[in-house]
Amino acid sequence: MEKVKLSIDNKLVEVEKGTTIYKAAKQLGIDIPVLCYMNLEGLGIENKPGGCRICVVEVEGRRNLAPSCSTDCTEGMVVHTHTMRVINARRTVMEFILSDHPKDCLTCAKSGNCELQDMAVKLGIREIPGQEYAAMSTYKMDFSPSIIRDLDKCIMCRRCEMMCNEFQTVGALSAFNRGFQSAVGPAFEMDIEDSTCTYCGQCVAVCPTGALTEKDHTRDVINALSDPTKTVIVQTAPAVRAALGEEFGLKPGTLVTGKMVTALRRLGFNYVFDTDFAADLTIMEEGTELLGRLTKFLGGDKEVKLPILTSCCPAWVNFFEHNFPEMKDIPSTARSPQQMFGAIAKTYFADKIKVKREDLVVVSIMPCLAKKYEAQRDEFKVDGNPDVDFSLSTRELAHLIKQANLDLKTLPDEDFDKPLGESTGAAVIFGVTGGVIEAATRTAYELHTGKKLAKVEFEQLRGMEFIRKATIDFNGTPINIGIAHGLGNARKLLDEIKAGKSEFHAIEIMACPGGCIGGGGQPLHHSDSSILKARTKAIYAEDEGKVLRKSHENPYIIKLYEEFLGKPMSEKAHHLLHTHYFDKSGKIEIS
Amino acid sequence: MTKIKTIADLVKLRDELQSKQALADSADNAESIIQIKIGMGTSGIASGAKDVMDFLIEALEKRNIEAIVSQTGDMGYSYAEPTISVKKPGKSPIIFGYVNVQKADEIIEKYIKRDELVEGVIPVNYHTIDN
Amino acid sequence: MTKYKQIRIVLNNCGVIDPENIEESIARDSYMALGKCITEMTPQDVIKEIKESGLRGRGGGGFPTGLKWEIASKNHADQKYVVCNADEGDPGAFMDRSVLEGDPHAVLEAMAICGYAIGATKGLIYIRAEYPMAIKRLKIAIDQALEYGLLGNNIFGSKFDFNIELRYGAGAFVCGEETSLIHSMEGLRGEPTIKPPFPAEKGYLGKPTNVNNVETFACVPIIIRKGASWFNKIGTEKSKGTKVFALAGKVNNVGLIEVPMGTTLREVIFEIGGGIQNGKKFKAVQTGGPSGGCLTEKHLDTPIDFDNLIAAGSMMGSGGMIVMDEDNCMVSVAKFYLDFTVEESCGKCSPCRIGNKRLYELLERITKGQGVMDDLQRLRNMSNVIKDTSLCGLGQTSPNPVLSTLDNFYDEYVAHIKDHKCPAGQCKDLMKYFIIAENCVGCTACARVCPVGAITGEKKEPHFINSEICIKCGACMERCKFDAIIIK
Ligand SMILES: Cc1cc2nc3c(=O)[nH]c(=O)nc-3n(C[C@H](O)[C@H](O)[C@H](O)COP(=O)(O)O)c2cc1C
Ligand code: SF4
Ligand code: SF4
Ligand code: SF4
Ligand code: SF4
Numbered sequence A: 001m002e003k004v005k006l007s008i009d010n011k012l013v014e015v016e017k018g019t020t021i022y023k024a025a026k027q028l029g030i031d032i033p034v035l036c037y038m039n040l041e042g043l044g045i046e047n048k049p050g051g052c053r054i055c056v057v058e059v060e061g062r063r064n065l066a067p068s069c070s071t072d073c074t075e076g077m078v079v080h081t082h083t084m085r086v087i088n089a090r091r092t093v094m095e096f097i098l099s100d101h102p103k104d105c106l107t108c109a110k111s112g113n114c115e116l117q118d119m120a121v122k123l124g125i126r127e128i129p130g131q132e133y134a135a136m137s138t139y140k141m142d143f144s145p146s147i148i149r150d151l152d153k154c155i156m157c158r159r160c161e162m163m164c165n166e167f168q169t170v171g172a173l174s175a176f177n178r179g180f181q182s183a184v185g186p187a188f189e190m191d192i193e194d195s196t197c198t199y200c201g202q203c204v205a206v207c208p209t210g211a212l213t214e215k216d217h218t219r220d221v222i223n224a225l226s227d228p229t230k231t232v233i234v235q236t237a238p239a240v241r242a243a244l245g246e247e248f249g250l251k252p253g254t255l256v257t258g259k260m261v262t263a264l265r266r267l268g269f270n271y272v273f274d275t276d277f278a279a280d281l282t283i284m285e286e287g288t289e290l291l292g293r294l295t296k297f298l299g300g301d302k303e304v305k306l307p308i309l310t311s312c313c314p315a316w317v318n319f320f321e322h323n324f325p326e327m328k329d330i331p332s333t334a335r336s337p338q339q340m341f342g343a344i345a346k347t348y349f350a351d352k353i354k355v356k357r358e359d360l361v362v363v364s365i366m367p368c369l370a371k372k373y374e375a376q377r378d379e380f381k382v383d384g385n386p387d388v389d390f391s392l393s394t395r396e397l398a399h400l401i402k403q404a405n406l407d408l409k410t411l412p413d414e415d416f417d418k419p420l421g422e423s424t425g426a427a428v429i430f431g432v433t434g435g436v437i438e439a440a441t442r443t444a445y446e447l448h449t450g451k452k453l454a455k456v457e458f459e460q461l462r463g464m465e466f467i468r469k470a471t472i473d474f475n476g477t478p479i480n481i482g483i484a485h486g487l488g489n490a491r492k493l494l495d496e497i498k499a500g501k502s503e504f505h506a507i508e509i510m511a512c513p514g515g516c517i518g519g520g521g522q523p524l525h526h527s528d529s530s531i532l533k534a535r536t537k538a539i540y541a542e543d544e545g546k547v548l549r550k551s552h553e554n555p556y557i558i559k560l561y562e563e564f565l566g567k568p569m570s571e572k573a574h575h576l577l578h579t580h581y582f583d584k585s586g587k588i589e590i591s
Numbered sequence B: 001m002t003k004i005k006t007i008a009d010l011v012k013l014r015d016e017l018q019s020k021q022a023l024a025d026s027a028d029n030a031e032s033i034i035q036i037k038i039g040m041g042t043s044g045i046a047s048g049a050k051d052v053m054d055f056l057i058e059a060l061e062k063r064n065i066e067a068i069v070s071q072t073g074d075m076g077y078s079y080a081e082p083t084i085s086v087k088k089p090g091k092s093p094i095i096f097g098y099v100n101v102q103k104a105d106e107i108i109e110k111y112i113k114r115d116e117l118v119e120g121v122i123p124v125n126y127h128t129i130d131n
Numbered sequence C: 001m002t003k004y005k006q007i008r009i010v011l012n013n014c015g016v017i018d019p020e021n022i023e024e025s026i027a028r029d030s031y032m033a034l035g036k037c038i039t040e041m042t043p044q045d046v047i048k049e050i051k052e053s054g055l056r057g058r059g060g061g062g063f064p065t066g067l068k069w070e071i072a073s074k075n076h077a078d079q080k081y082v083v084c085n086a087d088e089g090d091p092g093a094f095m096d097r098s099v100l101e102g103d104p105h106a107v108l109e110a111m112a113i114c115g116y117a118i119g120a121t122k123g124l125i126y127i128r129a130e131y132p133m134a135i136k137r138l139k140i141a142i143d144q145a146l147e148y149g150l151l152g153n154n155i156f157g158s159k160f161d162f163n164i165e166l167r168y169g170a171g172a173f174v175c176g177e178e179t180s181l182i183h184s185m186e187g188l189r190g191e192p193t194i195k196p197p198f199p200a201e202k203g204y205l206g207k208p209t210n211v212n213n214v215e216t217f218a219c220v221p222i223i224i225r226k227g228a229s230w231f232n233k234i235g236t237e238k239s240k241g242t243k244v245f246a247l248a249g250k251v252n253n254v255g256l257i258e259v260p261m262g263t264t265l266r267e268v269i270f271e272i273g274g275g276i277q278n279g280k281k282f283k284a285v286q287t288g289g290p291s292g293g294c295l296t297e298k299h300l301d302t303p304i305d306f307d308n309l310i311a312a313g314s315m316m317g318s319g320g321m322i323v324m325d326e327d328n329c330m331v332s333v334a335k336f337y338l339d340f341t342v343e344e345s346c347g348k349c350s351p352c353r354i355g356n357k358r359l360y361e362l363l364e365r366i367t368k369g370q371g372v373m374d375d376l377q378r379l380r381n382m383s384n385v386i387k388d389t390s391l392c393g394l395g396q397t398s399p400n401p402v403l404s405t406l407d408n409f410y411d412e413y414v415a416h417i418k419d420h421k422c423p424a425g426q427c428k429d430l431m432k433y434f435i436i437a438e439n440c441v442g443c444t445a446c447a448r449v450c451p452v453g454a455i456t457g458e459k460k461e462p463h464f465i466n467s468e469i470c471i472k473c474g475a476c477m478e479r480c481k482f483d484a485i486i487i488k
């Protein structure tokens, strides 16, 4: 690789050709402020529109200032990052941006976690000249089951657009209007609910401001908790425990399972359960479905639909309902763990504790915004009463905990309640890309071959690569497994299936980068991809620390089948744990 | 129409066209003809060049004057649109500005028929690539 | 060669030939240059000739055309494109439209020559849909050239193929910026992207693409026919050939002119333009459209070329030239251009999207008499920052009308702010209606016509206008038969 030498703030540095000034400065410990620029290093997710102009620097011999995020270093370049000219320009540009931004920090959902606010602090902005008579660009608010859009706060960084169009290939967001009135949203300024949005929440996860936030249900949960007529139970998704600590200043990758349970109990939940229990249940159902289809296929049945696709990511479900409705009979019919939990809680468990369905409130804590939408789908309601009443994001849980004056860091560890709180390591890894299929493989292998696995870890299914392939030997039968995270990557595998070229028997798909640990409801990563890696590590560590590591070994799952469901894919299981999909391609699609 | 396949074809075609043009331009031969061009760029059209052209075609025919009336692009004199150029055989073209239907009538009656000058002549004020 | 101030190279055929009849073009040597290139010259020879001619881009930037072609020729790809930029978005400019309407074959021929030189077989003309006449004539011209075999496959019996298609723009000014133009042609949002990569490396559909302006192309056939050394004798040391201007505003002879580079502004305005209308006083000339600046008396003897205009604080731009007289308020002129920029900004980068709006707001306050002296410093700082930080040429030049009027007409700004007066009498909000007592006979006509009852006075006594109430409708002034009412 060709190298170039340059000087930045009078320090010499040598970098590979094609390195931007911003990155070269970083090597020297010079942190040039950036706002629109975003880079999930190592994942290949980069947003570089060069639009905000906060990152400008002076390059000797150049007429105007250069945006350091998108200007490559050249040999002999002399760069200054904090001359008067640069500082004045940066401040003035920031004043421009703020002059068209509501001063709502006190009540804004992003406050304290807002990159724009941080930038104003960093640049020492104290007043905005001419604010009294500066016109503001305004837009209508947009509310949806998962996402709230307040484009008055949009700074046109285009990160959401890049995530939605390039990474997810959903194409629900694009820049509209021109000049002063431009912002990013669905075409024709329609509501996001009417677009092809999957509610993956990746736009929310990257939005530097309060323009995109989740629909907040913390009030509803507080109300339920303080209602003496209600029994309120909670389930927590696997990825939450690997990230919640970040909201309390703990190092990324710190597992806080026990502290989280304590916090939830102190918040007043009557029972603190685990979505992991339902993840084990998912494996029983989905694994059995997979084995069923495989056995038929190996027996020469040409009609059987393969590959089977996982169905526990609701954004992914939305995606294929919009984009691949003709293939809606390929995914597993198994409901997501959140919904399986809700269905079992409001039948099996409600009976057990003798509480009427209407008086049982099921709250879920999810790394995910699509789960909010999923929870209110009609097919998951009985007489209008949803199986899951409220789905909170990890961030919302952190707010709840803080409002209850609890300091998560110092809380003791407690255990989940029984019976819906027991889980195996297989369920924990649902939180990372490749985890669901690894969990299914552990169970399917043992059920299919009748042999015990010597080693439960399938390293070949792990990693951060967007599309991964592995072949697992099922006692002489090679099973081809595909994994994709990111809907754009999923699309590639689906196109292969559509073209009849797919070599896979089973495919796992997660909408978010890294799987649910990178979900749209997680603490904001602020484009630091090392956080996603740390969470992944934590999840695998939790799995390793478990005594039971295979879903079919979960004693409470065994009991559930014995007492209630019969066997996997039984009629009752079908009724409660499986679903069907809809053709939603009729919605307008803009790409 | 045969396609031009070589540069010689093009030169031949050009030379033919030029000699035809030269005949039309010069006085006293069977091909000599009055040539009138109307400045029909967007601004010419906007200020009424189309009416002037229609009028000229009709009037010349009615008055039995043989002439070729054709359109051309913007002559550059926005302040004096519509503009027309009138070339009589053997003479240099003359450009008239501010041409409306009355003026066009006057140009036919005075300049074309009797070689009398009409007001509104725009003098040539530029060099061409050839001089 | 000095008899006339103008020389028509680009406009050679405009207003002479029938643009819808290819034979009239051929009779005047059209396609001879293309024939010469294909049969007698290598692509390198063509590039060398264009380089030696000194031709620089007429789309505004003045980039050396030969060099641009050379870069495109050196980028290898299975497909390359030649794009003609006919977006022409400057308000008041119509040079490119006139060339396309008057001599379409010159542009088609030049594009084919460019294709031959850089190794492209496809040409695209990006033209605004608001140019129906130019579109019609281009379509006819393309059809006729195809019919004669002057475009299409195996041109002049060679292996060289060249086809041209039209692409229509929706008339956004910024779509004239080359990267934006390319995105627009690709069906994406018409907004610029950072260069590099330049179109010559990664342009239309990711392929090397050479973008030139209409007028730039129109110079090419003549350069090939008459030779680089003929062309480069015209003009100044660093700017060769001629420039077409759309001369407009307060001169007597508004219209399309073509002058050799190096002609002075005085020659253009007072000789070709015939001086200022109604014998008024020359005040300023605006060149370069919304990217340019206002030049004054002291610049009149500046020879026009790319570099001199920039040095004077303006720009060549694409060739709009608007002359102003004493009745033009320079703050309003700056405001007019800013209004245009605010409308045309694509919104991608913050300094242009928001900064220009703020500039406009300040100018508006000044023209309303609400400005304060500190505003002038703010105007200057915001202007400099917008220029310094904007992503594309639009924002990088949009403050020029503000800066140049601040430089050259500072007193006029001060008059608006300190005296609440518009010296040119153009800012309605600052005007006051007065009755000159000596002229007033007290006929009461004015008082009766005033819709808000601002005029008082006894019959046969001088009347008085209460400027607090007056809404500046002008009705009184119209009615007064004794010229007793004036605006100050
Ligand atoms: C805001 C903006 C608008 C532009 N509009 C035009 C235009 O209308 N026509 C044009 O030829 N060039 C326009 N340009 C310049 C083009 O980007 C490009 O430089 C030019 O087409 C190159 O051709 P040339 O080298 O022949 O001048 C514009 C540039 C900017 C920044
Ligand atoms: S988006 Fe950020 S800067 Fe804007 S109001 Fe919210 S917290 Fe404040
Ligand atoms: S939630 Fe996902 S699909 Fe919906 S707009 Fe955001 S990024 Fe696009
Ligand atoms: S909505 Fe947020 S992420 Fe999207 S462009 Fe606006 S500020 Fe950026
Ligand atoms: S990957 Fe996980 S967090 Fe992301 S949308 Fe799917 S289920 Fe939700």
Ligand code: SF4
Pocket: C174, C191, C192, C344, C345, C346, C347, C348, C349, C350, C352, C353, C390, C391, C392, C393, C394, C395, C396
């Ligand atoms: S300078 Fe203006 S037109 Fe150019 S990219 Fe920025 S916002 Fe768009």
Ligand code: FES
Pocket: A033, A034, A035, A036, A037, A049, A050, A051, A052, A053, A054, A055, A056, A067, A068, A069, A070
């Ligand atoms: S961070 Fe570089 S332009 Fe926004």
